[in-house]
Each structure stands twice: as structure tokens, then as C-alpha cells.
Amino acid sequence: MRTTTSRSTTRTPSWCFLGLLAVLFINLTCSSGSDSGNCREYMTEGTIPGPMPDGSMGTATVTARFDPSTNTYTGTMVAPGVTMTDVRTYASTADFVDEVKIVGRDLCTSEIYSGGYTATDTYIYDDQRRVIGMQVQEPVDTGEGAYAWTYAAWDDQGRPTTGTLDVPQTGCVGMSVGIEYDDQARKKTTVISTAGGHSTAGGSGCGSQVITSWKVYDANGNVVEELHPSEPASDKTTVTKTARVCK
Numbered sequence: 001m002r003t004t005t006s007r008s009t010t011r012t013p014s015w016c017f018l019g020l021l022a023v024l025f026i027n028l029t030c031s032s033g034s035d036s037g038n039c040r041e042y043m044t045e046g047t048i049p050g051p052m053p054d055g056s057m058g059t060a061t062v063t064a065r066f067d068p069s070t071n072t073y074t075g076t077m078v079a080p081g082v083t084m085t086d087v088r089t090y091a092s093t094a095d096f097v098d099e100v101k102i103v104g105r106d107l108c109t110s111e112i113y114s115g116g117y118t119a120t121d122t123y124i125y126d127d128q129r130r131v132i133g134m135q136v137q138e139p140v141d142t143g144e145g146a147y148a149w150t151y152a153a154w155d156d157q158g159r160p161t162t163g164t165l166d167v168p169q170t171g172c173v174g175m176s177v178g179i180e181y182d183d184q185a186r187k188k189t190t191v192i193s194t195a196g197g198h199s200t201a202g203g204s205g206c207g208s209q210v211i212t213s214w215k216v217y218d219a220n221g222n223v224v225e226e227l228h229p230s231e232p233a234s235d236k237t238t239v240t241k242t243a244r245v246c247k
Contacts, residue, residue: 045241084115100221104188
């Protein structure tokens, strides 16, 4: 599983690779901040130095584009040994713009990963545009299969603050999720407690891990630093080019 915007605990590939992937694609997509009331300034090119998927130290490059005719944001990551694509879909261009007005908010309806990693995320919202859940489908043989985030409480800006995570394939459901937002520091912190869940028949159980991840956003809402579970240091992103889209 992934541990970013609404992602979770562990998965088969290395955390170095996943951390790089998460930073790249979160920068490209569900970032959180504000440009102006009717426009969004989003990253179209960026670089991230650090451990690469092939084990070397290097720099990954990112390119991205929002297409208002289809309300999709497509990002491509190129690193030694891998090229990956992330496509996020929105109900409207207005949702893409409005997403960054509040730190840590999601307004996309779906996200599809392809390349070295494959998955499909489907976001569920209520009539107040608050995310109430996310359904994730990963390959059964290389990932966690189907799993789900469900949110139970929100702050006064409509951001989820508590919830649960169910990963039936690993034999653990009901893990507790807590999310905190620091608007001054432009930071979002997610804490997952596996001890809050209960084991299901045939699975490996929940264990007793506390898994923490966080993200820091720039003034335009791009993620510029992120800490992933099981990594000793955070990943940092340099935004090299941006574009503006308006309602």
C-alpha cells in the first residue's frame, strides 16, 4: 500500500522506490495550497534527487499537464530503470482549481497508476465535497489486492481527521487512522495504528505498528518535502516549471 495523501502501510517493493514515486505524483496531483481565487498554479516539471529504483543515487524527472477538456491531470516520472504514469480525473476544472485552496484536501474522483506500479484509486465524497472514503485496487500477486479507507470525522474545513483502514488480503481490518493539519506550517501528518484493527481468518494479522507519514506544501500547494514510513530521511522536491489553469 502507499502512504501518501490517503495511503497506508507496507508493500512488497522497496520504500525508497515508493517514496520517490509518492513524492513525484503527489506533487503532480492532489497538492494543497492556494494560488488565487479562480486559478491554480501547478507543477509541470520538477526533479527529485535520491535513491533510484535501480539502487543508484540519482535524480528523477517529472513532467505533467492538466487537460481541461477531459479534466485529467497526467504526470510522467522518468528515473533510471523505470517510467511511470499517474492519471487523476476530476469532476470539473473548478474542482482541480479549488482543491488547493485548503491544505491537505483531495477533490479528484479517481487515480490510475501504470508502469512499474499499477493501481486504481476511487474517491468517494458526500454532498459537501468531503472525502468519506477511498477504494483501492492493486494486483493481488504484487500488492494488497482490494483495500479501503473510510473516514468518520472531519474538521471545519471538510478535511478528514479520523477513520479506519481495511486490508483484507493481509488479514487486518479496522486499523485506526488519524490525520492532523498545520495550516501555518502547511503540513499534513497521517498516523496509522495497526493495533487498532482486528485480524481476519486466513491473514497474517495486524501486529502493533504505529506508522507515521507527513507532507509539507509550498505556497502553490506543491508537495516540497515528504517523510515516508521506514525511511530515515524525507524526500525533497524542486519545482522547476509551473503552469496556471483557471475556472
